[in-house]
Amino acid sequence: MKTGMRISELGAATGVDTETIRYYEKAGLLPAPARSANGYRSYGDVHLERLAFIRHCRALDISLADTRRLLDFLAHPEADCGDIDQLIDAQLARVQARLASMQALEQQLLALRGQCGEHRCARDCGILQELVAAAHGEACACHGSRT
Amino acid sequence: MKTGMRISELGAATGVDTETIRYYEKAGLLPAPARSANGYRSYGDVHLERLAFIRHCRALDISLADTRRLLDFLAHPEADCGDIDQLIDAQLARVQARLASMQALEQQLLALRGQCGEHRCARDCGILQELVAAAHGEACACHGSRT
DNA sequence: CTTGACCCTGTAGTCACTACAGGGTGTGCA
DNA sequence: TGCACACCCTGTAGTGACTACAGGGTCAAG
Numbered sequence: 001m002k003t004g005m006r007i008s009e010l011g012a013a014t015g016v017d018t019e020t021i022r023y024y025e026k027a028g029l030l031p032a033p034a035r036s037a038n039g040y041r042s043y044g045d046v047h048l049e050r051l052a053f054i055r056h057c058r059a060l061d062i063s064l065a066d067t068r069r070l071l072d073f074l075a076h077p078e079a080d081c082g083d084i085d086q087l088i089d090a091q092l093a094r095v096q097a098r099l100a101s102m103q104a105l106e107q108q109l110l111a112l113r114g115q116c117g118e119h120r121c122a123r124d125c126g127i128l129q130e131l132v133a134a135a136h137g138e139a140c141a142c143h144g145s146r147t
Numbered sequence: 148m149k150t151g152m153r154i155s156e157l158g159a160a161t162g163v164d165t166e167t168i169r170y171y172e173k174a175g176l177l178p179a180p181a182r183s184a185n186g187y188r189s190y191g192d193v194h195l196e197r198l199a200f201i202r203h204c205r206a207l208d209i210s211l212a213d214t215r216r217l218l219d220f221l222a223h224p225e226a227d228c229g230d231i232d233q234l235i236d237a238q239l240a241r242v243q244a245r246l247a248s249m250q251a252l253e254q255q256l257l258a259l260r261g262q263c264g265e266h267r268c269a270r271d272c273g274i275l276q277e278l279v280a281a282a283h284g285e286a287c288a289c290h291g292s293r294t
Numbered sequence: 295c296t297t298g299a300c301c302c303t304g305t306a307g308t309c310a311c312t313a314c315a316g317g318g319t320g321t322g323c324a
Numbered sequence: 325t326g327c328a329c330a331c332c333c334t335g336t337a338g339t340g341a342c343t344a345c346a347g348g349g350t351c352a353a354g
Contacts, residue, residue: 008300018301019343027341038350040301052282060259061252064341073275081272085260088274092256099249105208106246109239112207116232125228127235128221135199155331165332166312174310185319187332211310 004034004042014051021051029054029068062091151181151189161198168198176201176215209238 007018024030030050033041050071057067066087073079115126154165171177177197180188197218204214213234220226262273 006301017343020341023342038301040350049279049282053278056278056281059252060256070275070278073272074279084272084274088256088260092253092260095249095253095256099246099253102242102246102249106239106242109207109235109242113232113235113239116228116235125220125231127231128217131200131203131217132196132221134203135196153332164312167310170311185332187319
């Protein structure tokens with residue numbers, strides 16, 4: 001009978017902070033583990049795999065709510081596969097929308113950064129002037145003629 | 148003497164929620180406005196411009212802390228312009244790093260989505276199998292041979 | 295025995311909002 | 325005039341995904 005892992009060992013094995021592990025347990029994503037005589041949590045392979053699953057989903061920016069849904073699908077192998085597809089498709093759409101907005105944002109920051117010349121103080125700062133001009137409702141280098 | 152705007156009017160003029168406006172005031176980003184006899188906030192052009200400035204920074208994903216720093220620079224025109232450049236550069240770097248990770252994430256989700264075949268139930272779902280395989284430490288289609 | 299690293303539970307904080315409770319004000323309509 | 329509704333106010337709490345801390349217990353080494 002192999003002794004289970006304490007929480008820091010599980011954390012080291014998965015790269016997850018002990019507080020985050022306890023958080024996932026409280027959030028219902030990770031089942032409560034057995035306890036040693038001293039009250040310490042004792043984790044086995046099942047938890048190791050579950051935690052890895054969760055972290056994998058998080059790495060894909062899948063919310064904990066959606067991660068929970070995927071875990072439900074695992075627990076019910078007869079569930080409709082289309083629902084899983086939809087979940088991943090929705091996530092993909094979210095990521096792609098966010099990507100588009102980040103790309104626009106990058107361009108805007110590059111344009112703003114381009115306002116910086118050889119000045120030495122805030123009074124003459126192209127960046128600040130640009131931000132203030134935008135606040136005046138003028139077209140700004142960041143966003144163009146959108147106003 | 149022109150009557151000031153009530154909070155909803157300022158909100159309508161800037162597209163900012165009244166609760167967010169009050170939040171910014173509490174957070175110290177927006178100065179506390181004058182009050183009407185009935186205790187209602189009364190905003191003028193100064194607030195309109197300040198709020199537009201803040202929202203512009205937020206649109207650039209600049210944190211409230213950094214927005215506060217930019218406002219400080221505005222209040223101190225003799226401050227060193229280089230510090231502003233650094234702030235915007237740091238923001239640009241953050242956005243670019245996030246952009247890179249979102250792009251990788253998109254690829255990973257597309258790869259995962261590509262696991263979906265003609266199955267009808269969760270038991271045979273390529274997506275779930277992929278996520279579970281990743282949890283087993285096997286190379287996954289999302290991340291390749293990283294493990 | 296002491297110390298320091300670990301453990302535990304419960305609570306609070308982070309960030310940028312967003313929502314709600316409970317009460318006040320103003321206006322239009324019956 | 326009274327009511328209903330839309331607005332206002334302050335203070336508090338909640339969101340999501342963590343992260344930190346308080347106060348106390350356990351363990352092992354020196």
